[in-house]
Amino acid sequence: MNPNRRTTIKDIALAAGVSPQTVSRVLNDRPDVAKTTRQYIQKLIVEMEFSPSAAARNLVRQRYRRTSFLPGKIWNDDEGHPIQAHGGCILYDNGTYYWFGENKDTPTKKNSLIGFNVEAVGVSCYSSTDLYNWKNLGLVLPAVKDDPRHELHTSKIVERPKVVYNDLTQKYIMYMHLDTEDYQTARVGLAVCDQPAGAYEFLGSFSPNQADSRDLTVFKDEDGKAYLLHSAEWNKSLYVGELSADYCQTTGVFTRNFINASREAPAVFKRQGKYYCLTSGCTGWDPNAAEYALAENILGPWKIIGNPCLGPNANQTFFSQSAFIFPVSGYSDAYIAMFDQWKKEDIGSSRYVWLPIRFEGERMVIEWIDEWDLSIFGS
Numbered sequence: 001m002n003p004n005r006r007t008t009i010k011d012i013a014l015a016a017g018v019s020p021q022t023v024s025r026v027l028n029d030r031p032d033v034a035k036t037t038r039q040y041i042q043k044l045i046v047e048m049e050f051s052p053s054a055a056a057r058n059l060v061r062q063r064y065r066r067t068s069f070l071p072g073k074i075w076n077d078d079e080g081h082p083i084q085a086h087g088g089c090i091l092y093d094n095g096t097y098y099w100f101g102e103n104k105d106t107p108t109k110k111n112s113l114i115g116f117n118v119e120a121v122g123v124s125c126y127s128s129t130d131l132y133n134w135k136n137l138g139l140v141l142p143a144v145k146d147d148p149r150h151e152l153h154t155s156k157i158v159e160r161p162k163v164v165y166n167d168l169t170q171k172y173i174m175y176m177h178l179d180t181e182d183y184q185t186a187r188v189g190l191a192v193c194d195q196p197a198g199a200y201e202f203l204g205s206f207s208p209n210q211a212d213s214r215d216l217t218v219f220k221d222e223d224g225k226a227y228l229l230h231s232a233e234w235n236k237s238l239y240v241g242e243l244s245a246d247y248c249q250t251t252g253v254f255t256r257n258f259i260n261a262s263r264e265a266p267a268v269f270k271r272q273g274k275y276y277c278l279t280s281g282c283t284g285w286d287p288n289a290a291e292y293a294l295a296e297n298i299l300g301p302w303k304i305i306g307n308p309c310l311g312p313n314a315n316q317t318f319f320s321q322s323a324f325i326f327p328v329s330g331y332s333d334a335y336i337a338m339f340d341q342w343k344k345e346d347i348g349s350s351r352y353v354w355l356p357i358r359f360e361g362e363r364m365v366i367e368w369i370d371e372w373d374l375s376i377f378g379s
């Protein structure tokens with residue numbers, strides 16, 4: 001065969017001894033192909049370097065096109081693969097949304113301390129202009145395979161990546177929870193990049209204000225200052241620490257909040273001059289009741305208001321855990337709360353729950369909705 005010629009569906013069919021229709025069915029994820037035939041054809045597709053034409057790729061995109069949010073349902077990227085961006089965050093940059101999160105697309109294993117876990121794969125990034133349809137941009141900070149001492153080694157914990165843009169240095173700064181498999185090291189990892197979508201350069205890790213740090217988030221305020229919020233003191237308290245002007249270290253200014261209340265998974269936003277902090281309780285992959293607090297100053301004091309969730313299973317946060325809250329561009333007073341619906345026995349198949357926030361005065365309500373779209377925020 002001419003080496004410059006693209007492999008066609010017919011070539012694969014010939015090599016596999018099946019009809020081109022069968023190859024098409026495999027390419028289109030149709031269920032009516034025997035498992036062994038499917039696997040054999042998939043192997044040939046890789047070996048023979050088959051890549052679908054632009055027209056075929058467009059067809060796939062049309063097939064997976066979404067026009068609404070379906071909380072808790074499988075959410076595929078525009079090529080039909082389930083999105084792998086757990087414990088994530090959204091960065092809005094130049095008209096594009098970037099969704100960063102943990103790629104957990106690897107088998108779940110038993111872990112003596114926390115029950116279940118997966119090997120680290122790295123931080124993935126997806127982009128979208130409408131928030132429904134996401135293009136996979138790949139791993140922007142891959143785990144390290146060949147150096148067991150590296151903090152990003154596949155045997156380690158890489159969780160809850162959060163990315164903010166620093167206007168001063170014009171760099172994108174990624175914070176994440178780094179840990180050893182037993183969750184005893186509890187450090188903050190840092191990576192930077194000149195573009196939003198990577199590849200990020202890993203700078204190393206530190207202990208913010210000499211404290212341990214597990215679940216975390218980063219909040220960038222309107223004045224350009226940023227803060228690291230993290231569970232500390234063995235998850236018993238939540239620290240809010242001011243970050244340096246380049247966002248690469250803590251300044252030493254910090255407060256201890258929700259002392260001995262064991263809150264984690266912080267998600268923070270600002271509305272009408274007030275800071276909101278949504279957290280979960282501390283039960284690993286298992287769901288519990290969310291709680292939010294309000295403050296005039298991000299460093300506190302924080303006033304606990306209660307559980308903002310409403311509807312079936314609101315006391316278990318709809319079987320999910322907070323990840324991030326972000327304002328929607330082009331709408332006023334529009335915020336989306338992102339949650340992870342963990343499936344602890346097969347963590348890579350965990351789902352996402354995105355819900356709109358409704359405000360009653362300054363109180364926030366996050367009500368379960370089976371299906372919704374951005375028109376809920378008005379025009």
Ligand code: GAL
Binds near residue numbers: 284
């Ligand atoms: C949760 C935490 C997750 C993950 C998990 C491990 O409490 O929010 O990010 O660390 O524990 O059990």
